Each structure stands twice: as C-alpha cells, then as structure tokens.
Amino acid sequence: MPAWPEHVMWWHVYPLGFVGAPIRDGVDPDAEVVHRLDRLEAWLDHVIGLGLNGLLLGPVFASETHGYDTVDHFRIDPRLGDDGDIDRLLAAARQRGIRVLFDGVFNHVGRAHPAFRSTTDKTSPLIRGRWIDGRFEADVFEGHDALVALDHSSPAVADLVVDIMCHWLERGIDGWRLDAAYAVPTAFWAEVLPRVRERFGDAWFLGEVIHGDAADIVQSSTMDALTQYELWQGIWHGISDANLFELSHAIERHDELLATFAPQTFVGNHDVTRIASAVGPDLVPHALAVLFTVAGTPSVYAGDEFGWTAVKEEREGGDDAVRPEFPASPAQVDDVDEAILEAHRALIALRRRKAWLWRAHTDVIEVANTAIALRTAIGDDAVVVALNIGDDPVTLPAADARERVAGDGNLVDGRVELGPRGWAVFEA
Template identity: 80%
Template sequence: MPEWPEHVLWWHLYPLGFVGAPIRDGVDPDAAPAHRLDRIEGWLDHVIELGLNGLLLGPVFASETHGYDTVDHFRVDARLGDDADLDRLLAAARERGIRILFDGVFNHVGRGHPAFQAVLAGGDAELFRGSRVDGRFEPEVFEGHGALVALDHSADATVDLVVDVMTRWLERGIDGWRLDAAYAVPSEFWARVLPRVRERFPEAWFVGEVIHGDGPAIVNASTMDSLTQYELWQGIWHGIADGNFFELSHAIERHDDLLATFVPQTFLGNHDVTRIASAVGSDLVPHAIAVLFTVGGTPSVYAGDEFGWTAVKEEREGGDDAVRPEFPATPSDVTDVDESILDAHRALIALRRRHPWLWRARTDVVEVTNTTLVLRTAVDDEAVIVALNIGDSPASLPAADAATVVAGHATLSDSRVDLGPRGWAVFEA
C-alpha cells in the first residue's frame, strides 16, 4: 500500500448534484458538453481552508441518469463538461496539493452502454451476466434495478476493460479509485485487476464500498487497500441518536480489530445516507465529528456536512436528491451555516493534522454509559482523549490523562472531566 493515504483527509462530493446538472429529465448522454465542472474548482480553496487535502468525486463518466448507470467509462459526462474541463480541475487540485479519487462503477453499466446495445442486437454477450430466452438476451441486473446491467466478472474481457479504464484515468492524473458496490463483485475479480494496475501505478490507492461482511478476509482476497466503514458509521449514528453509547463502544472495539489488517475509510455522511445533522440533531453533530477524527481510519467529510446541512434519504425514486443538492457558485455564497459545527470541523481536522499517528492508532473505551463516553486513542506517549455527554444533565467523567482542551468545552479538576448537558470535549494528553 502507498504511504500517502496516511496523510490525506477527504472532501466527498457528488458532482452531478453539486453543479446542478439534470439527473432524470432531458438527459442526453450524447449532448454537447455543458461546462459545469469549473463550479467544483471554485470550492478547492474551501477544501484547503477546512484542513482537508483530498477530493473524493462521485461519478464523472457519461451516464443516462444518476451517474451510476455508465454508458462510457472513457468520456466525461456531457452534463459536467469535457476532457479539457476535467484536465483543468485535476491541474487546479494538483496546484493545491489536493489528491483526487474517482468513483469506479465496475459492477454494472447502464442499458444504453454500446456493448449492451450490441448484445440486444444479437452480438456477443461476453461482458454481461444473463441468458438468452427465445433468442433474446435477458441480463442479470443490480439489486433489482432494471436499468443497471450486471457485468460478468468471470470474463477476461471484463477484467481487461476495468484495467484499461483504471490505467487510462491514472495516466490522466488521478490518485486512486473508490470501487462502487465492491461488495457485489467477487473478490477474485479485484485480485485479477488490481495487481495489473499496480504494475504501472504502484502509488494508486483502492477503497472498496463494502457495507457488511468479513472486512479482513475481503481485503486479503481482493487486494483492495481499504473498505468503507459502515459499521462504525452506524455505531456513531445510533449510539448518539438512540442514547446508547454501548452500541458505539462495541463498534469502536470491532473497528480496532480491523486495523490489524487494513485502515478503513471512515465517514459520517455520503451520497447514499441521511445527513448526520438530520440523523442525530445539530447540537450533537460535534460529538460525532469528535469520534470520526480521533479514531483510526482515513476520514472523509461529505460536502455540506461541515455547514450543518440537513437532509433525509428516502426509499423512493428521487429519494437521494435531498442529500445530493446543488451548491452555490462559491463558499462565500453559502448562507445556511451552523457556525458551531463548522468550527468543530476546523478544530478537529486541525487536531488530526497535528497527530497523523491517529491514522492507525487503537482506541480504548475508558468509560461508557448510555449517555456518556470517554475514549483514549494513543501511540507510545502521545494520546488524544474524547469525553462526550449526550444527556440533559451535567456529567463528571474520568480524565484518562487529559491535559489540555483542544476542542469543545470542559473543566478539568482532580483527574475528572466535567461536562455540561450535551457537552463534549477533546483533549491532548
């Protein structure tokens, strides 16, 4: 695995929504480019100002609707722009020292993909899973979505295609890939693809979207570098929202076990889930951020979460739209900002920058009740301590070597930390 991911903190955005592109109505994959990608470039200084240095982009390739129904892996989506627009964005990111991760949708393609259209016309179906019924090819689809045609991951042609796509864009200057729906792809497929890509690009980083399963076994079999940490995300969300820090404590203990094999990609929000401020309430978002940036992992901030934006994902057509909104032209145009949440992001990202050893550090649960939690993450003689209270009464908790408050508010005395109702604090030892 390359060393650079240890020092990268990601800002994750969904490009089609971010730039205000049409998602369902009037989409023509072959339309003339609409040059919208410069909207993202206008936010790169915001990424740096937050203390982040990575840009995790959702789909940028030609597709029919939401970006995950790809019709051409080698062409920029016309709703975003063209090759020149993308090259300018990549150059602007490099000038600022910002790494770029692309979203690789390699489990399935859209029905309009030329290779699939050729199959429907009677051509070779080697790229796709399915069968012919009365002379017509009936494809397998992804999780019941008829518009998403499953690729055949046992086929040499599919391996060659994905290797070609990955290397083509790594040549153009990206730093790695988020592997969409990696949980639905056999590990053996990634084990055939990724070593071939690494032969040419040994510094590339690969993180798989895996929602559940045996993480270490998946990493070992697939050769992926990292996996998305949904269990920790769920533990943070429900531990806070349900007033059950025992669930979060258990998730942290399981998270620590993963660090012996790989460093997960950690998050509080992404393009597929309800925003954290809606999940736990705005006043408890800093508690969640404190956990994210003080436990091991490669953290990402979903664009807009730093402002305290709210949005609920719904299980219906268009149910993702609220969590994938259009952004204004520049950060200075944002009017709905929760300053306490923004300040907490800045302080905790700065803490993480000062202590890069947190990337793979283990966390001890010092004390836990339903509504209070003390965490101590340490390596050698360095330690970061988190004290949280989600109850409506003050709390006195063990200090666990805490010496200096670096974020939040608390009083230290007699080896105890005193927090107010719904209070939180992070300390250096």
C-alpha cells in the same frame, strides 16, 4: 499500499448534484456539452481551508441519469463538461496538493452502454445474463432494471476495467473508489488491481463494502481499504438512540480491523441521511469527535461542514435531498451552523497534527447510555474524547488528559466535567 493515504482526509462530492446538472428526466449521453465542472474548482480553497487535502468525486463519466448507469467510462459526462474541464480541475487540485479519487462503477453499466446493446446479436462478452427464447435477459444490480451487471468471469471485463483505471491514472488521478465492490467477486479485484499496480504503484483502491468479513475481503481482493459502515452506524445510532454502548461496541470492532487495514471512515456520504438530520445539529460535534480521533482515513461529505440537513428516502429520487446543488462559491453559502463548522476545523487540525491516529487503537475508558470517555494513544502521545449526549451534567475519567483542544469540557481533579450535551477533546 502507498504511504500517502495516511496523510489524506477527503472532501466527498457528488458532482452532478453539486453543479446542478439535470438528473431525473433521462439525459442523452451524446447531448451538447455544458461546462459546469469549473464550479468545483471554485471550492478547492475551501477544501484547504477546512484542513482537508483530498477530493473524493462521485461519478463523472457519461451516463443517462444519476451517474451510476455509466455508458462510457472514457468520456466525461457532457452535463459536467469535457476532457479539458477535467484536466483543469485535476491541475488545480494538484497545484494545491489535493489528491483526487474517482468513483469507478465497475459492477454494472447502463442499458445504453455499447456492451449491453451488442448483446442483441449474441456477441457481447461483457454482460452477465442468459438467453431465454431467443431474447437476452441481463442480470441487474439489486433489482434496478436500468443497471445491467457486467460478467466478472469474463477476461474481457477484466481487461476493460484495467484499461479504464490506467487511462485515468495516467491523466492524473490518485486512485479509485470501487462502487458496489461488495457485489463483485473478490477474485476479480485480485486479478485486476495487481495489473493496475504494475503501472501505477502509488494508486490507492477503496472498496465500497457495506457488510461481510472486511479483513478477509481486503486480503482476498487486494483492495487497500473499505468503507466503514459499521462504525458510521455505531456513531449515529449510538448518539440518536442514546445508547453509547452501541458506539463502544463499534469502536472495539473497528480496532480489530487495524491489523489488516485502515478503513475509510465517515459520518456522511451521498447515500445516507445527513448527520445533522440523523443526530440533531447540537450533537454533530460529538459524532465528529469520534470520526477524527479514531483510526482510519476520514472523509467529510460536502455540506456536512455547514450543518446542512437532509433525509434520504426509500423511493425513486429519494437521494436527491442529500445531493443538492451548491452555490457558485463558498462565500455564497448563507445557511451555516458556525459551531459545526468550527468543530470541523478544530478536529481536522488536531488530526493533521497527529497523523499517527490513522492506525492507532482506541480504548473505551468508561461508557454509559448517554456518556462515554475514549482514549486513543501511541506511546506517550494520546487524545482523550469525552462526550455527554444527555440532558444532565456528567463527569468522566480524564485518562491523563492535559489540554483541551476542542469542545467545552473542563478538567477538575482528574475528571472531565461536561454540561448537558457537552463534549470535549483533549491532548494527553
């Protein structure tokens, strides 16, 4: 894999929601272009100010509703803009040293996609399904009737995906997030990705995988990294359920993956309840302390740095709350939790200074239901994390900690003293 992901931390954005585009009423993908992408450019300095240097974009291609029902992978969604708009955004990111990842929805397409519409004359080699009584019944993605599955056994689908990837890499993106990669045979990725790497050897491929044998998936698919849902769940469940043994177990499992790859880590994304709603605003820094001190390629879901709250619901439109419109510029944000914003800045700065954390193992020094001490180290360089999610003061082993760089704990006689719901990160 390329070397640059070791030094990148992502700001994850859902573009259609971010710019306030209409989503739920059904959109004509051939509608008149509305130039909204410049709203994103106004936020790039905010990305740099946080200490991040990557822009992980959700769907930007023409679709009918939420972006995951693609109808044309070679055209920017007219609700966002056009080729000129995306070229300006990519150039503005490049000027600031910001890498850009596109969201590639290659498991399924929308019913308005030409590949599906052509099945009416039995000629499409792209859609998976069957003919029943003279009518084509397409397979769909996880029961969503609007999302028809591509036929990944078809050479034509492999050729199409290679062409799409290369087209946008040529235009200046740095890699791809592979949406629903878990639903696509690993053999398909193993055929497609090496072909793309022949032309773009520096491209990075991140697979969205929710469950399964992660190490085996990476090895058999040739993807560079996978989304680390097990660690995400261990962080927010461990904190919200006051059971840090679950977090400890997730960290140990996380470390086992490092022999194969460095996962993409997060505490929030466009598909889950915001971390401030999941654990409560006062415990968000605890979650961030884990995110930015364990191995992996971290991302921040846009808005989490302000402490925004929102709950994902299992219903149509249940994602909308976690995919809100943003104001025209960061200066117009008026609902900011300053403690959460400062925790982001301090911990991202620490991670920036210690790039070796990308693939370093974490030892659980001590754990109880409501308190945990972690030490991540390479050689003589180490970072120590001490967390208390309980309502009573605690002390934890200092594990050679020397200087506090974030949080509010104190070093006393080789122990870390934490107040109720206290946290601290130290260099050792």
